[in-house]
Structure formats: structure tokens, C-alpha cells
Amino acid sequence: xxxxxxxxxxxxxxxxxxxxxxxxxxxxxxxxxxxxxxxxxxxxxxxxxxxxxxxxxxxxxxxxxxxxxxxxxxxxxxxxxxxxxxxxxxxxxxxxxxxxxxxxxxxxxxxxxxxxxxxxxxxxxxxxxxxxxxxxxxxxxxxxxxxxxxxxxxxxxxxxxxxxxxxxxxxxxxxxxxxxxxxxxxxxxxxxxxxxxxxxxxxxxxxxxxxxxxxxxxxxxxxxxxxxxxxxxxxxxxxxxxxxxxxxxxxxxxxxxxxxxxxxxxxxxxxxxxxxxxxxxxx
Ligand SMILES: Cc1cc2nc3c(=O)[nH]c(=O)nc-3n(C[C@H](O)[C@H](O)[C@H](O)COP(=O)(O)O)c2cc1C
Numbered sequence: 695x696x697x698x699x700x701x702x703x704x705x706x707x708x709x710x711x712x713x714x715x716x717x718x719x720x721x722x723x724x725x726x727x728x729x730x731x732x733x734x735x736x737x738x739x740x741x742x743x744x745x746x747x748x749x750x751x752x753x754x755x756x757x758x759x760x761x762x763x764x765x766x767x768x769x770x771x772x773x774x775x776x777x778x779x780x781x782x783x784x785x786x787x788x789x790x791x792x793x794x795x796x797x798x799x800x801x802x803x804x805x806x807x808x809x810x811x812x813x814x815x816x817x818x819x820x821x822x823x824x825x826x827x828x829x830x831x832x833x834x835x836x837x838x839x840x841x842x843x844x845x846x847x848x849x850x851x852x853x854x855x856x857x858x859x860x861x862x863x864x865x866x867x868x869x870x871x872x873x874x875x876x877x878x879x880x881x882x883x884x885x886x887x888x889x890x891x892x893x894x895x896x897x898x899x900x901x902x903x904x905x906x907x908x909x910x911x912x913x914x915x916x917x918x919x920x921x922x923x924x925x926x927x928x929x930x931x932x933x934x935x936x937x938x939x940x941x942x943x944x945x946x947x948x949x950x951x952x953x954x955x956x957x958x959x960x961x962x963x964x965x966x967x968x969x970x971x972x973x974x975x976x977x
Contacts, residue, residue, distance in 0.1 A: 695750050698726035698735035711744070719972035721791065724781075725750040727762035732777050736784035746818070746972065747785050749778050751808075752793040754827040765827035768808070769798045775811040787816035788960070791852075794820060796839055799828040805839070809847045819976070821852035821876060841870040848953060850976045852876050858883070860890035864898070868910055873976055892918075909950070916947050917977040924974065928967055937967060944974065951977050 700706025701724075713720055722744050726732050736747065751774050753764030760766075767774040774792070781790045792812055797803035809820050824839035825831070835855025844851040853872040857863045858880040866875055881887050895918045898911060923943070927936045944961050948954040957973060964970050 695723045695725055695753065698724045699728065699731040701735040701738060702731050711739075711742075718968045719746060719975070720744070720968075721746040721748050723748040723750055723793065725753060725758060725763045726777070727767065727773070729777055729780055733780050733784065736781055740784060745785065745968065746789050746791075747781050748791045748793055748821070749774075749781060750793050752795045752821070752823050752827075754795065754830055759827065765795050765798065768795060768804050768827060769802065771804045771808050771811065774808055775815065778812055778817060779815045782815050782817060788818040790817050791819040791821060792817060793854075794822050795827050796822070796824050796836070797826050799826050805843060806846055809843055809849065809851075813847050813849050817849060819850045819852060819874075820847070821854055823854040825855060837866055837870050840866070840872050844871045844873070850874065854878065860887055860894050863887075863891050864894050867914065871910065913951060913977055916951065917974060920944055920947050920974045920977060921971065924967065924971055937970070940970060944970070948977070 696710055697706045701708070711722065722739055724732060724735060724747060726735070732749075739747070749767075750758075750764050751767040753759070755764065758764035758766075762770075767777070778790060778792050792808070794805050794808060796805045803826065805822060812820055820843070822840055822843055824836040825833065837853070837855070840851060840853040840855075850873040852874040853866050853870055854876040857866060857875055857877055862880075863875045863877065866872065875891075877887050884890075895914055898914065924940060927940050941962055941964065945958040948958055951957065957976065961970065961973055964973060
């Protein structure tokens with residue numbers, strides 16, 4: 695989460711963006727409320743080679759919301775969409791996501807409206823922490839909202855909120871149908887949680903016979919195999935032809951996958967491993 699204004703005016707430390715090729719796919723999250731800074735920061739980041747971006751509309755910390763940024767944008771859905779649209783114009787369709795809470799408070803829950811707007815703008819994904827900004831971290835994250843959102847938009851939804859164990863994350867994926875999950879406090883307490891979830895997903899894949907897989911498990915299985923396949927190809931072959939080969943293999947994995955046709959056409963047109971890995975996230 696980096697201040698767009700800070701990047702433009704030079705006060706935010708650019709070292710927050712230090713990275714290495716293994717950080718792939720990499721998404722830079724910006725926060726801000728002024729279009730000119732968002733736009734200029736995007737130009738600078740694109741020039742430096744960053745490709746995927748996120749807009750923070752979920753941070754409820756007063757220091758951020760009092761400037762109109764973070765979750766305060768949920769009070770102004772049109773402005774939020776204007777900023778996100780500016781980012782999509784810079785980065786290209788499918789390369790920008792937005793992190794949301796359900797709304798500012800109980801009486802103004804704009805997340806569905808915003809997500810539909812994002813879909814029209816050709817955003818690539820939407821992340822939701824299903825609490826209001828006023829709630830901060832109190833109460834419980836409402837996973838039912840995640841399900842509601844994933845069922846109402848074609849965009850991939852990343853679910854966040856009260857996922858403190860890998861098991862809870864797997865339950866959340868299976869119960870809500872979201873296409874990804876995000877760990878925050880759980881990862882601070884247990885940094886191995888990401889690997890644990892990967893292991894759980896692999897085990898689910900290995901243990902269950904193919905004919906017993908329900909469709910949700912099957913999608914998780916396909917995704918996990920596709921990511922492993924890419925990882926192995928990248929590790930063992932540095933030849934460009936390995937990449938082109940993978941571009942022809944992966945579309946075959948997509949039988950029965952949501953929006954397979956669109957995903958296939960994006961996979962065959964993609965330009966590098968990073969983009970390929972990114973697209974597979976949305977199986
Ligand atoms: C220490 C900390 C830092 C966070 N930083 C960010 C951030 O930079 N961007 C963001 O979108 N959300 C951020 N969040 C919010 C989380 O992404 C997440 O939505 C929220 O904490 C709920 O998930 P959890 O129950 O797993 O903590 C942060 C949360 C914590 C606790």
C-alpha cells in the first residue's frame with residue numbers, strides 16, 4: 695500500500711517497491727484520492743516495468759480516510775470508479791484490481807454497486823474484506839457477502855477477513871466460491887500459512903478421486919496443477935519455446951472452467967511467464 699501522491703512528490707520511499715523476479719506475479723497497491731496523482735504515479739510505475747495494480751478502498755485507518763483515500767472512497771463510489779478507470783486506462787484491461795470493504799457503514803454498503811462498475815471498466819479482480827469501514831476489525835467478517843459478490847459478478851473475487859488458518863481459507867474458498875483468498879493477521883501470527891494452504895490444496899487434489907470431485911474442488915485442482923506445471927517449466931527450461939509451449943498446453947486444462955473461452959484467448963495472447971501465472975490465478 696503506497697501513497698500515489700508520495701510517489702509523485704518523492705516523499706514516499708521508492709524502496710518499498712524493491713523486488714526480484716521471484717515476486718511474480720506482483721501487484722502494486724496504491725492509495726490516494728486525487729486523480730492527477732494516481733495518474734502520474736501510474737505512469738512512473740509503468741515506466742519502471744510494473745504491470746499489475748490495485749487501488750486501496752479498504753483501509754479504515756483515520757490517517758488515510760481523512761484525506762478521502764482508502765475506505766473513504768466507498769462514500770463516493772463515482773469517484774472510486776473514476777480513479778480505478780484511470781488506472782485501467784494506464785495499465786490495460788484486466789490489470790487493475792480494487793480492495794474493498796462492504797461500505798462505509800451499515801447504512802451505506804456500496805460494494806456490489808462498485809464491483810459492477812469495476813466489471814464495466816474491465817478491471818481484473820476485486821478483493822473484499824466483508825466488514826464496514828466503521829467496524830474496523832470488530833465483529834466478524836461476513837463470508838456470506840463474499841458469496842453474494844462472487845455470484846453477482848464475473849470478475850474473480852479475492853476473499854479476506856478472519857482467515858486465521860489454512861483450513862479456514864480452504865473452507866472459505868469452498869463455501870463462498872471466491873477464486874482467491876488473502877491472509878493478513880493470520881500470516882503475521884503464522885507466516886507458514888501460505889505454504890500450508892498450498893499443501894492442503896494439493897492434498898485435496900491427491901486424496902479425492904477424480905470422479906468424486908465436485909466442481910469447486912475440480913477447479914482448485916486444475917489451478918494447482920497448472921501453477922505447478924508453470925513452475926516446473928520455468929525452473930527447468932529457460933528456453934523461450936518452453937513459454938510458447940505452455941501457452942498452447944494450458945488452454946487444454948480449461949474444460950469446464952468458468953469463462954474458459956475468454957481465459958483461453960487471453961492465455962494464447964499473453965506475452966510472458968508473469969502474465970501467464972497471473973491468468974492461471976483466475977481459474
Ligand atoms: C498489519 C496489517 C496491514 C495491512 N495492510 C493492508 C494493505 O496494505 N492493503 C490492504 O488492502 N489491506 C491491508 N490490510 C487489511 C487486510 O488486507 C485484510 O483485509 C484485513 O486485515 C482482514 O483480514 P484478516 O482477518 O486476515 O486480518 C492490512 C491488515 C493488517 C492487519
